[in-house]
Amino acid sequence: MTMSSNNLLNSSGQQFRTRARITALTISLAATGVLAGNIPAAQAVTAQLRATHHAGAHHGGGLQCRGKGVDPTAKIRYRTKILIKAPLSTVWKLQADVERWPTWQKPITSMKRLDPGPLRKHSRFRWTTPVPATPVSPPTTLVITSTVRQLQHHTCIRWTGPAIGKGLRIDRGVHVWTFTEVKGGVLVRTEETHAGDQIETNVPLATDFLGKGLEAWLKDLKNTAEARAGD
Numbered sequence: 001m002t003m004s005s006n007n008l009l010n011s012s013g014q015q016f017r018t019r020a021r022i023t024a025l026t027i028s029l030a031a032t033g034v035l036a037g038n039i040p041a042a043q044a045v046t047a048q049l050r051a052t053h054h055a056g057a058h059h060g061g062g063l064q065c066r067g068k069g070v071d072p073t074a075k076i077r078y079r080t081k082i083l084i085k086a087p088l089s090t091v092w093k094l095q096a097d098v099e100r101w102p103t104w105q106k107p108i109t110s111m112k113r114l115d116p117g118p119l120r121k122h123s124r125f126r127w128t129t130p131v132p133a134t135p136v137s138p139p140t141t142l143v144i145t146s147t148v149r150q151l152q153h154h155t156c157i158r159w160t161g162p163a164i165g166k167g168l169r170i171d172r173g174v175h176v177w178t179f180t181e182v183k184g185g186v187l188v189r190t191e192e193t194h195a196g197d198q199i200e201t202n203v204p205l206a207t208d209f210l211g212k213g214l215e216a217w218l219k220d221l222k223n224t225a226e227a228r229a230g231d
Contacts, residue, residue, distance in 0.1 A: 062077075062079065062176070062191050063079065063156075063176040063177075063178050063189055063190070063191040064156075064158075064176065064178075065149075065150040065151070065152060065155075065156035065157060065158035065176055065177075065178065066150040066151075066152055066156070066158075067150075068149060068150050068158055068176075069158075069174075069176055069191070070174045070175075070176055070191050070192065070193040071172065071174045071193040071195055073195075074172075074174070074193035074194060074195045075195070075200055075203045076193060076194040076195070076199060076200065076203055076206045076207050076210060077191070077192070077193045077194075077207065077210075078191070078192055078207060078210045078211040078214055079189070079190070079191035079192075080189075080190060080191075080211070080214055080215060080218065081187060081188060081189040081190070081218075082187075082188050082218040082219070082221075082222055083182070083184060083185050083186070083187055083188075083222075084185050084186045084187075084188055084221065084222045084225050084226060085184060085185040085226050085229070086185060086186065086225035086226050086228065086229035087186075087229060088154055088179060088181050088186050089154070090225050090228055090229055091179060091186045091188065091221065091225045092153075092154050092179055094221060094224055094225055094228075095157065095177060095179075095221065096118075096119045096157065097119075098111060098113065098119060098125050098127075099111055099112075099113055099125075101127065104220055104221075104224040105217065105220050107129050107130070108127055108128070108129055109128050109129060109130060109141070110127060110128045111125060111126075111127040111128075112125065112126050112127070113125050114126060114145075119148060119151065119157075120148065120151055121148055121149065121150060121151050122147065122148060123147070123148040123151075124145065124146065124147045124148070125145075125146055126143065126144070126145045126146075127143075127144050127146070128141050128142065128143050128144070129141070129142050129144070130142075131165055131168065140165045140166045140167070140168070141165060142163050142164065142165040142168060143163070143164050143165065144161060144162070144163040144164075144173075145161045145162060145164075146159040146160070146161040146175075147159060147160055147161055154179060155178065155179060156176065156177060156178045156179065157176070157177045158174070158175070158176045158177075159174075159175055160172065160173065160174045160175070161173060168198065169196055169198055170194050170195070170196045170198075170199055171195055171196035171197070172194070172195045172196065173192065173193070173194050173195075174192065174193045175190070175191075175192040176190065176191050176192070177189070177190050178190075186225075188218060188221065188222075190214055190217070190218065192210060192214060194206060194210060
């Protein structure tokens with residue numbers, strides 16, 4: 001599943017570093033469903049600090065679903081959490097009903113279940129998100145094919161899969177979510193790793209934007225769940 005990154009190479013070392021940074025940024029933005037300009041500068045700085053912290057703080061352990069976690073060898077990793085003031089059933093339904101993700105996450109432009117029935121182990125789904133134009137590449141669409149590897153109702157989900165676009169690729173993404181009822185609501189934790197030759201050309205940058213995507217996802221989940229809880 002490895003895609004050649006020869007298109008990123010050229011005779012100038014400076015041009016290579018610039019192209020690698022932009023490509024890594026673009027892939028990370030697209031894979032996590034965050035488009036350029038959606039996060040204010042202050043939030044971007046905060047996300048960068050969090051990314052640096054989380055990237056180095058959790059390699060010895062991490063979130064798990066039925067005994068399985070993220071890729072322990074991945075260089076790109078981010079973990080975060082949020083408290084959602086809504087019933088667990090509401091939060092779980094939003095996250096597990098993947099076909100309706102586009103209704104509350106604008107960057108997800110399409111979603112298709114690849115098998116029938118409720119989300120469960122071995123369920124597969126394919127979703128898309130646009131990639132903004134960069135100085136070295138035209139706008140395109142990233143296609144992400146996810147397979148549920150572990151799932152425990154109202155407790156956790158773990159899925160894996162590649163993300164592929166024209167000239168862009170994440171060879172392997174692993175994403176774990178856990179949901180815990182606590183005083184005042186539901187504590188949602190998430191951790192994700194990315195691996196691939198292209199995005200590993202600039203690990204800090206890729207980690208930074210992975211973090212921004214996860215923070216934005218949690219914010220959308222919180223806002224939507226709390227709005228529905230108040231209806």
